[in-house]
Amino acid sequence: DTEVTQTPKHLVMGMTNKKSLKCEQHMGHRAMYWYKQKAKKPPELMFVYSYEKLSINESVPSRFSPECPNSSLLNLHLHALQPEDSALYLCASSKGGLYNEQFFGPGTRLTVL
Amino acid sequence: AQSVAQPEDQVNVAEGNPLTVKCTYSVSGNPYLFWYVQYPNRGLQFLLKYITGDNLVKGSYGFEAEFNKSQTSFHLKKPSALVSDSALYFCAVRDARNSGNTPLVFGKGTRLSVIA
Numbered sequence: 001d002t003e004v005t006q007t008p009k010h011l012v013m014g015m016t017n018k019k020s021l022k023c024e025q026h027m028g029h030r031a032m033y034w035y036k037q038k039a040k041k042p043p044e045l046m047f048v049y050s051y052e053k054l055s056i057n058e059s060v061p062s063r064f065s066p067e068c069p070n071s072s073l074l075n076l077h078l079h080a081l082q083p084e085d086s087a088l089y090l091c092a093s094s095k096g097g098l099y100n101e102q103f104f105g106p107g108t109r110l111t112v113l
Numbered sequence: 114a115q116s117v118a119q120p121e122d123q124v125n126v127a128e129g130n131p132l133t134v135k136c137t138y139s140v141s142g143n144p145y146l147f148w149y150v151q152y153p154n155r156g157l158q159f160l161l162k163y164i165t166g167d168n169l170v171k172g173s174y175g176f177e178a179e180f181n182k183s184q185t186s187f188h189l190k191k192p193s194a195l196v197s198d199s200a201l202y203f204c205a206v207r208d209a210r211n212s213g214n215t216p217l218v219f220g221k222g223t224r225l226s227v228i229a
Contacts, residue, residue: 004156031214042203042219043157055214090156098207098215099145099164104156 004105006091012111015081021108023074023091029103031096032074034066037088037107049074050096081112115140115208119220126194127228134189134202134223142210146187147217148178151201163187174198194227201225 004025013019023032031050035043048056049068057066063085065077074091088109092102116139126132138144145164149157161172168180178189189202204220 006156040201040222040224042222045216048214048216050214056216058216088154092156098209098211099162101147101159101162102157102217103159104149106156107154109154 004091004093004103006089006105006108008108009106010109010111012113013078013081014113015083017081018077018079020078021076021089021091021110023076023105024072025093025103026072027093027103028071029093029095030071031094032068033092033094033102034074034076035090035092036085037090039088043090047076078110081110083112086110086112115144115206115211115218117204117206117218117220119202119204119223121223122221123224123226125226125228128196129193132191132194132198132225132227134204134225136187136189136204136220137185138187138204138206139185140206140208140210142208144185144187145207145209146178146180147205148172148176148187148189149203149205149219151203151222153200157203160189194225196227196229199225199227 007022034046037043046060047066052068067075088107090107091105094100094102118137147162148160163180171177205217
C-alpha cells in the first residue's frame with residue numbers, strides 16, 4: 001500500500017464550529033506532515049511529526065491543533081477558524097531523513113464561512 | 114538559508130515536442146533536489162529526485178532531470194510532451210548540511226500547458 005488517504009475530501013464549516021481532518025498511511029513511514037495550500041501556490045508546511053512526536057510547528061495559530069494517535073494516523077483539529085483559513089490541506093508521509101521523498105494525500109478542500 | 118527559484122510561471126508546449134521546466138536552487142551545502150507534479154484538485158505526486166551520483170536522473174512518466182552543480186540548476190525535461198502532462202510542477206530542495214527534520218523548500222510552481 002503506497003497511498004496516503006485523507007478524509008473528508010471537502011469540508012465546509014462556520015467560524016464557531018469544531019471539526020477534524022484525518023490522514024492515514026500504511027507504508028510504515030515515521031514522519032508525517034500537514035501542509036496548507038492556497039490556489040496556485042506551493043504548499044506551506046504547518047506541522048511535522050517524527051516517531052509520533054511533534055518536531056516542527058511552523059508558528060501555526062492555536063486554532064489548528066495536530067494530533068498523532070499512532071504511527072499510521074494524523075489528525076488536524078480545527079476550532080474557531082477564519083475565512084482566510086480556507087485552503088487545500090495536504091497530509092504527507094515519508095521515511096524521514098533529508099533525502100527521502102514525501103508521499104502526499106489528495107487533500108481536504110476546506111471552506112470557512 | 115535554502116531557496117528554490119522557478120523562473121517561469123507558465124510554460125506552453127505543443128504535444129509531441131520536448132519540454133523543459135526550469136529550476137535553480139541555493140543551499141549552503143550539497144542539495145537534495147525533488148520534482149513534484151500536481152493535477153487539479155489533487156495532492157502532489159513525486160516524480161524524481163537527485164541525491165548523489167549520476168547527474169541525469171530518470172523518473173516517473175518519462176520525465177528526467179539534469180543536475181548541474183556549476184549552474185545550480187535542476188531542470189525537468191521530457192523528450193515528447195503529452196496533453197496529459199498538463200499540470201502544476203514544483204521543484205523542491207533540502208540542504209544536506211541540515212538536520213533530518215528540516216522542511217522541504219518548494220519553488221512557486223510552474224504551470225505546464227501541453228497543446229494538442
